[in-house]
Amino acid sequence: MRLDKYLVRLFGSSSDRYLKKIKHIIPEINDACEGMNGLSDDDLRARTQEMIAFIAKSRNDAKEQVEKNGLSSEAADSAIYEAEQAALESLKIEAFALVKQTCKRLMGTTAKVMGNDLEWNMVPFDVQLLGADVLHNGNIAEMKTGEGKTLVATMPIFLNALTGRGVHVVTVNDYLAERDAEWMGVIYNFLGLTVGKILNSMPPTQRKQQYACDIVYGTNNEFGFDYLRDNMAVHHEHMVQRGHYYAIVDEVDSVLVDEARTPLIISGPVQSNTHELFKKLQPQVDRLVRAQKRKVNQLLDEIANTADDKEHELEIGTKLLQVQHGEPKNPRFLKLMQQGDIQDKLFRTENYYMQEKRLHEVDDFLLYAIDEKNHTIVISDEGRKVLNPEDPEYFVIPDIGDEFxxxxxxxxxxxxxxxxxxxxxxxxHSQKSEMIHNITQLLRAYALYEKDVEYVVKDGKVLIVDEFTGRILPGRRYSDGLHQAIEAKERVRIEGENQTLATITLQNYFRMYDKLAGMTGTAATEASEFEQIYSLEVVSVPTNQPVVRVDHDDRIYKSRTAKHQAIINEISDCFKKGQPVLVGTISVEISEMLSKNLKRAGIPHNVLNAKQHQREAEVVALAGQRSAVTIATNMAGRGTDIKITD
Known part of the structure; x- marks a missing residue:
């Protein structure tokens, strides 16, 4: 037995020790909740106002003490914050009990949520009270799927909203922000607090009104972009956010780890005629790409005819390497790479050329070489001739120093x-540099960005698809001319060029909050990253009932075709039994391909991806019905509450 496992068995995990330390709150909250049974609804709301006044007094008393002691600005802020947190801690049991009592009183009532009537049927379990305390103390609560993270968050949200400084609840998409604001808002409104939601389509004046609420729901992008816009505001009254006091991040591993280094960028138009240049260069680059495809297909034909030739392994491996550098997303090549022996051959060949320092020789056959990892492209001399055979000086940039x-x-x-x-x-010099840059961007658009994977074309516009959520990012554009290059490739209207005006990473944005907490079903694997980067401890909250779900091992198939056929067979079996099925895919392209296969098999189904996102509420509502089959990109994979019918 490994030492770490032995120590956990002997002393318990850090989560076990943490929960043991706070478990006394369960009977205290339950007793306080029972003690409120005789109070009227108005009494509960009055108590909320009394707690708000108590916290305000604690903060004011701390301010007076700070002024007497003449502390520095930083020390003063710290002392006031500590006094405020001490006040919250003294009210915690009662505040959590107020939320639980409210949930009991709401039982059986209905509320309008996303246009649908939803019956309230939730009262926090004991383990959920523990999860609430974990979140209030600025930690990450790891809770299994279906354990009610959304309800758990209401207790620390309510408690911290009593400060009047605003609580931000970060969801993974607009749909969940709107749903949770309306759904959980029933509790907050009952107790006299205000709830807002920040949606992508909102104008600045409406955003400011929403941020003025005690509790605000929105996505990480909306909060981050509003911060950037506030930093660009000329007048204070044009700013919309109030500050960054306390945030609870839903699906925290996705936001704070997967997307941590993703930059949020605000760009603005520049005076330029590059759209005309892209239009002029597109036919030349298209000709070059088609010529490269012919070379790659020639290589693939030769590989197919000699794949089993053991005597010429280096030659075959070289051709594989050339295909990888020439067209890494070629469907025939990707199919070949599903074979283990082909992968090994490519790996051995690449190592050989790297050891011999001859890797550059591999690309001599190609018109241009693609480095997929670094997203760079180098055009060869032969490729330059294809682009402009009449002008040998086409790619020669004058040396300014020598010319001067x-x-x-x-x-x-x-x-x-x-x-x-x-x-x-x-x-x-500037014109030549810009032309070469635009040619490179056009090649990147053709070679590295696939339609229905990285972007979709809708109503004559190129729309970016978020790789983490599978959703369209309206109004977002690739920078540095890349978006224009894709527009030229797709032969749609080429919009004007933009330049970066403000930028921040999600990691740096969320580190600005005084207190940060998060929820997810899968955080333990990133526990060290949360600790090192954000100083957040991960606490695994136990399930209310023992987990009876059986998690099967992954299945590995020799080819993508075999895998997809197995998926169709599995769906067919479940459909015949009346079991609802949710199939997650990584791209719009794959979701549509599976949809075609299901149509051939005569299986009715719904597709939820970036192209059909308007139907999300309708599709999700039906996904748990008997025999329902739903094909979805990962936009429906996080935070979506699919109810299974009896």
Whole structure:
């Protein structure tokens, strides 16, 4: 037995020790809740106001003490914050009990949520009270799927909202932000607090009104972009956020780890005619791409004819490497790479060329070489000839230093003429540099960005698909001319060029909060990252009932075709039994391909991806029905509450 496992068995895990330390709150909250049975609804709301006044007094008393002691600004802020947190801790049991009592009183009532009537049927279990305390203390609560994370969060949200400083609840998409604000808002409104929601479509004036609420629901992107816009505001009254006091992040591993280094970028238009240049260059690049495809297909034909030839393994491996550098997303190549022996052959060949320092020789056959990992492309001499066979100087950028020296040494020129000549050299240098950059961006658009994977084309516009959520990101554009290049590739209207005005990573944004907490079903594997980067401890909260679900081992198939056929067979079996099925996919393309296969098999189903996101509420509502089959990108994989019918 490993030492760490032995120590856990002997002393318990850190989560076990943490929960043991706080488990006394369960009977205290339950007793306090029972003691409220005789109070009227107005009495509960009055108590909320009394607690708000108590916290405000504690904060004001701390401010007066700080002023007497003459503390520095940083020390003063720290002392006031500590006094506020001490006040919250003294009210915690009663505040949690108030929320539980409210849930009991709401039982059997209905509320409008996303246009549907939902009956309230939730009262926090004992383990959920523990989860609430974990969140209040600025930790991450790891709770299994279906254990009611959304309800758990209401207790620390209510408690911290009593400060009047605003609580931000971060969801993974607009749908969940709107749903949870309306659904959980029933509790907060009952107790006299206000609830807001920040949605992508909202104008600044409406956003400011929403941020003024005690509790605000929204996505990480909306909170982050509003912060950036506030930093760009010229006048204070144009700012919408109040500050960054306390945030609870739903699906925290997705937001704080998977997307941590994702930059949020606000860009603005620049005066440029690059859209005309992209339109002019697109046919040339398209010709180059088609010529490269012919070379790659020639290589793949040769590989297919000699794949089993043991005597020419290096030659075959070289051709595989050339295909990988020439067109890494070629369907025939991707199918070949599903074979283990082909992967090994490619790996051995690459190692050989790297050891011999001859890797550059592999690309000599190609018109351009793609480095998929670094997203870079290098055009060969032959590729340049294909782009412009008539002009050998097409890709030659003048050396400004050498050209300036020649101008200065020309005694026939006046000082004014020399300056004119230098300006012309700079202009030519800039034009050539821009042209080469745009050609490279067009090649990246063709080689590295796939339609219905990285983006979709809808109503004549190129719309980015979020790789983490599978949702369309309206209004977002790739920077540095890449979006224009994709528009040129897809032959849609090329919009004007943008430049970066403000940027921040999600990691840096969330580190600004005074107190941060999170919820997820899968955080233990990233526990060390949460601790090191955000100083957040992960606490595994036990389930209310023993888990009876059986988790099967992964199945590995020799080819993608075999895997997809197995998926269709599995769906067919479940459909015949009346079992609802949810199939998660990583892209729009795969979801549509599975949909076609299901249509051939005569199995009715719904598709939920970036193209059909408007039907999300309807599709999710039906997903748990008898014999329902739902194909979804990962937009429906996090935070979506699918109810199984009896």
């Amino acid at each position: 020296v020649k101008v200065d040494e020309d005694t026939a020129l006046s000082e004014e003429d020399k300056q004119i000549a230098k300006n012309e050299i700079q202009k030519k």
